[in-house]
Amino acid sequence: MREPILEVIDISYSYKTERGPIPVLKDISFKVYQREFVSIVAPTGTGKTTLLRIIAGLRRPDSGKVLLMGEEVKAPTPKLAMIFQDFALFPWLTALENVELALLHRRDLSKEVRREVARKYLALVGLEGFENYYPRELSGGMKQRVAIARALAAQPVVLLMDEPFANLDAITAEGLRAEIYDMVFHEESTVKAVVMVSHNLEEVVELSDRVLVLGGRPARVIAEVDIKLPRPRNTRDPEFQDYLDRLYSLLSMSLKV
Ligand SMILES: Nc1ncnc2c1ncn2[C@@H]1O[C@H](COP(=O)(O)OP(=O)(O)O)[C@@H](O)[C@H]1O
Ligand SMILES: [Mg+2]
Numbered sequence: 001m002r003e004p005i006l007e008v009i010d011i012s013y014s015y016k017t018e019r020g021p022i023p024v025l026k027d028i029s030f031k032v033y034q035r036e037f038v039s040i041v042a043p044t045g046t047g048k049t050t051l052l053r054i055i056a057g058l059r060r061p062d063s064g065k066v067l068l069m070g071e072e073v074k075a076p077t078p079k080l081a082m083i084f085q086d087f088a089l090f091p092w093l094t095a096l097e098n099v100e101l102a103l104l105h106r107r108d109l110s111k112e113v114r115r116e117v118a119r120k121y122l123a124l125v126g127l128e129g130f131e132n133y134y135p136r137e138l139s140g141g142m143k144q145r146v147a148i149a150r151a152l153a154a155q156p157v158v159l160l161m162d163e164p165f166a167n168l169d170a171i172t173a174e175g176l177r178a179e180i181y182d183m184v185f186h187e188e189s190t191v192k193a194v195v196m197v198s199h200n201l202e203e204v205v206e207l208s209d210r211v212l213v214l215g216g217r218p219a220r221v222i223a224e225v226d227i228k229l230p231r232p233r234n235t236r237d238p239e240f241q242d243y244l245d246r247l248y249s250l251l252s253m254s255l256k257v
Helices: 048-055 095-101 111-124 140-153 170-184 201-207 238-254
Strands: 006-017 020-032 036-041 063-068 080-083 158-162 193-198 210-215 220-226
Touching (some): 006 048, 020 048, 020 063, 095 111, 170 201, 201 238, 210 238, 220 238
Parallel strands (some): 036 210, 080 158, 158 193
Antiparallel strands (some): 006 063, 210 220
């Protein structure tokens, strides 16, 4: 039997506020297997970022647990890398230095080797020649590429992405979407599985092997859809549109549960 790379088991979470707890997630469970790209889709404010931060070990759930290759995640670990909607680069560091940061925990590598590894991942995301640029000198798409290089350079097992295209203009987002799957599952990448959260159905159908729809308050998994389309995917393909329609109706249902 195939062992899951990532297991999310019965995660529940409430924010504790002065006016009492606000339940956000209720008994969320799913498994992610080798070379799977799984997306979690729900409207803004549902709890996607909260869930991703729990998976990353940045927040402890009230109940339930997350297993990474059978081991419970209790704190942030380099085995789980995250990409954020706002890129989260350090403005005072160059592209190369931002990527090198991901390697600081690698005490086994010399500074020179860390630099070489960072260069290699910057090249993988198409930024050869931009090593010494500062984030302010790069476009949004290039900044997100630096963030992807930084995540891959950490040599994680699972890559977590929180609305990675949300802050890019449509054309830039389209270009990066077309490339990101091959970047994260490139032979130089250690990534075995990806979990992306998004409210954008088109990007979810374009990229995912499987989509989980969250709905309700607190949010639960209300549907799961396998996307069986060959890659690369064409958004104008009628089958692509069928998947979009199906997810749209599930998502509108999710607003009513
Ligand atoms: N620090 C917080 N304190 C209280 N409520 C919060 C906090 N962060 C988020 N929330 C609430 O939790 C819900 C889910 O937030 P979030 O995980 O950011 O959703 P999403 O990423 O799907 O937009 C939202 O309704 C938000 O208002
Ligand atoms: Mg969010």
